[in-house]
Amino acid sequence: MGPLRGLIVLGLVAAGAAALPLGAGLGLTLPERTDLDAKDLKRVRAVTRPTADFTRPESFEDMQGGAGTSRKLVNRDSFSQSAANIGFEGEDRFKLGNALFRKVWVAAPASTAASDGLGPIFNARSCQSCHLKDGRGHPPEAGEDATSMFLRLSRPPATDEQRQALASHQLLRVPDPVYGGQLQSFGIPGVPAEGRMRIAYREEPVRLADGTLVPLRHPTYSAEDLAYGPLDPTTILSPRNAPPMIGLGLVEAIPAEDILAHADPDDRDGDGVSGRASMVPDAVTDGVSLGRFGWKASTPSIAAQSAEAFSGDIGISTPLFPDSAGECSQAEIACQGAPTGVQVRLGLVEAPDPVLGLVTFYSQNLAVPARRDVASPNVLAGKQAFYEAGCPACHVPKFVTSRDAPDKARAFQLIWPYSDFLLHDMGEGLADGSTVGDAGPTEWRTPPLWGIGLTKTVSGHTLFLHDGRARNLTEAILWHGGEAQRARDAFADLPAARREALLEFLESL
16 A cells, blocks of 8 residues: 555544645645534544554454444345344335335236336346345356346447547447347347347466466357347447345445545556546436446446336336336337336336335345454454455445435444445456446456355355356456556465465455
8 A cells, every 4th residue: 555545544634624635746635524523534534544453353343334234144135134223114115125126027018017017128027136135146057047147238439429428427338229238138028139148268277376276267258149130340248247235325325525535546656556436427416426336336326226227127117217118229129119017197107106216225225244253363364464465455444424324324334345436447357348437448346345255155156256257256356457466466475374364354254
């Protein structure tokens, strides 16, 4: 960690000063929170300071999700518990949202009028289909449908109008002219699916410093059985696994100033880690906001994320995305002519209020499970190795949420997501070739690590990264490049026992 980044993270600056200049002539400023007085700001800076004591757990370290942390029995439902502090009224809304999250939508017209409107082309019939048990998606096995993973489609801008729309944050990506922004692998009766994803792997071994060989699998993606002709020659295929759902409302409650305080886009502190904010179009405010969700930090809020998934993944219209044809392009005539599930007596969209609000509430209040074994000597040694390798430069351990969070259950909570929610260059090895808003082809948002140790328990697999190419945490770390190359190499150079301790620390999250 470079000296200037250290000043920002450790809070060794005068509390209470707005936009305080840092460094001699570097032109960097520390965005200041407006929800705290000087006394509380000083407290927050102190409590979020990275530890230097690895002999014992930090205070409240086991409570990863603050007061809402779930202490329920660890099992397949560990990611599906409600935040512990939402109260009786909140619990009722959570259960209603859960029912809608699990709802299986059907093609219109149907006898179940409140559930029709599926598609006409789609990737899943319900939210739960992608986020099974509210956990992590995975690439399809042989003969299996790609329900929890899809191909995002995009093209480089070809006109001045497209370039301007991208530069002004009016547009996130340029879609394929026929197949749109993602490949839809299913269609309702009478409407053909757009096509299906094919993955081919080759393996290449990587040798660690102690001689251990780790095979990394390199995926190649293609689209087959295309129903409407070939993709545009410039269209890029970018795979996306469904991410875990836990802690999303807490991430939403982190003040933007605290996220921006970790950004150093020009690496002016010279530590090799730059971190850039992703500014994206906001369907809720109709403006531009900080993106903090999605693999490329392309979505600013849970409401927007939920509405995008309803539209793009299931083909269900909402007040934020009212087109009932979903992802259908004008070239897909059968799709455009299919009946919709709009019930005029209920509203002008297929999922009118309060459907989106309840699904959003459910998504905001899925609890983060409590940590395990925080006092284990091996876990503490692994935590120290994690810090010494430089991982917290991007996987920032902790934040304190805003006092002004709309839901008081998520206000002023010490949380431990292990992410800075910024974009980082991860090198050519992980590059997907696509530009999404501010995120370039090699850039990815730092994913939160909380709950990562329960992936096998909840999701039944240990497939990591945006496309599930990594079959375990060791492979995931070894895929890190670019700004994370130094940390990756530090991990690869560790003695076996020290390396296993670091993995044990990750498994405790």
